[in-house]
Amino acid sequence: MSDAAISIRHLSKTYAGGKQALDDVSFDVERGLIFGLLGPNGAGKSTLINILAGLVNKTSGHASIWGFDINENPRNAKASIGIVPQEIMFDPFFTPRQTLDLQAGLYGVPKTKRQTDALLRAVHLEDKAEAYSRTLSGGMKRRLLIAKAMVHSPPVIILDEPTAGVDIELRQQLWEYVTELNKGGVTVVLTTHYLEEAEQLCDRIAIINHGKLIANEPTRDLIGMAQEKVVVVTLEHAGTPPDSGCFEKVEVLEGNRIAITYRKDKANAGEVLRAVSEAGLNIIDVSTREADLEDVFLNLTRAEAA
Ligand code: ADP
Numbered sequence: 001m002s003d004a005a006i007s008i009r010h011l012s013k014t015y016a017g018g019k020q021a022l023d024d025v026s027f028d029v030e031r032g033l034i035f036g037l038l039g040p041n042g043a044g045k046s047t048l049i050n051i052l053a054g055l056v057n058k059t060s061g062h063a064s065i066w067g068f069d070i071n072e073n074p075r076n077a078k079a080s081i082g083i084v085p086q087e088i089m090f091d092p093f094f095t096p097r098q099t100l101d102l103q104a105g106l107y108g109v110p111k112t113k114r115q116t117d118a119l120l121r122a123v124h125l126e127d128k129a130e131a132y133s134r135t136l137s138g139g140m141k142r143r144l145l146i147a148k149a150m151v152h153s154p155p156v157i158i159l160d161e162p163t164a165g166v167d168i169e170l171r172q173q174l175w176e177y178v179t180e181l182n183k184g185g186v187t188v189v190l191t192t193h194y195l196e197e198a199e200q201l202c203d204r205i206a207i208i209n210h211g212k213l214i215a216n217e218p219t220r221d222l223i224g225m226a227q228e229k230v231v232v233v234t235l236e237h238a239g240t241p242p243d244s245g246c247f248e249k250v251e252v253l254e255g256n257r258i259a260i261t262y263r264k265d266k267a268n269a270g271e272v273l274r275a276v277s278e279a280g281l282n283i284i285d286v287s288t289r290e291a292d293l294e295d296v297f298l299n300l301t302r303a304e305a306a
Helices: 045-052 074-079 096-106 116-122 138-149 168-183 195-201 219-224 269-278 293-305
Strands: 006-014 020-029 034-038 060-065 081-084 156-160 187-191 204-209 212-218 228-235 249-254 257-263 283-289
Touching: 006 045, 020 045, 020 060, 020 204, 020 212, 034 045, 034 168, 034 195, 045 060, 045 081, 045 156, 045 187, 060 074, 074 081, 081 138, 096 116, 096 138, 116 138, 138 156, 138 168, 168 187, 168 195, 195 219, 195 293, 204 219, 204 293, 212 219, 212 293, 228 269, 257 269, 269 283
Parallel strands: 034 187, 034 204, 081 156, 156 187
Antiparallel strands: 006 020, 006 060, 204 212, 228 257, 228 283, 249 257
16 A cells, blocks of 8 residues: 555556547655646646546556555545546535535535534635625635535645636635645645746646656756756847857847856856857846746657657
């Protein structure tokens, strides 16, 4: 039995029409993490989540949640995970309290063990407890979805693109709540297109592309994998240095500022600046831009396509 929160081994999925959505994917999500699952549209993220949720049958491989194999022990596997779907689906005539009570009933949580009030408080919906769901704002509905995924107190929660189309303020609130859940011991897996968000929130990030796992690293290391760096140089007089072995690309930004891209496996900032000076250009200011996840993501997915 694996002691990982989620363990995935050689997981493959080919849909009935012949589309292979997952191709031999293996990875573990360690307990206690906020784990990011990133990938472009059509990469296979939803397929993976739907297999864990028991909504899609895998073609081959194994998956377990909190040590419970999804095929051999589906009840325990299901009880160990809460899934916050992308789509907002509620009966518009139920109130948040009824929605949570109903969900708790579906999961067989006895009335004495239900924490409806605590959950409503946690997602700041206690004053909307008796309002019809259809009268809630988009943000309130998202929060209710999270509460709904938590009714059976699962140790693992998966959020599928939870902030797609959500405004910045609300996104911030959702992340605060997710961070609180994690501090309370819940392992969190989230899929997102917002790389910056994944970078800020996730301890570890896996990237999937065309159904294959192409990276699975601590966030810090993944950022370090970006090879391209940029140094922006302000010159005393406008000018462009001639080609040098250590430049990948030179762009004139405006007037006398130029951005030089270099690969950190081939050169360092000192060599780049020396090449500029040796071309007879006087440098009066310098700044560098750190690579972010966007760079890594583009590099990795480009390498994969090549
Ligand atoms: P993501 O969530 O990363 O956008 P998906 O898992 O939704 O990716 O899709 C992966 C691939 O599988 C896509 O090419 C998609 O068109 C295909 N796919 C998804 N669901 C089905 C389905 N029910 N039947 C056939 N193909 C599907």
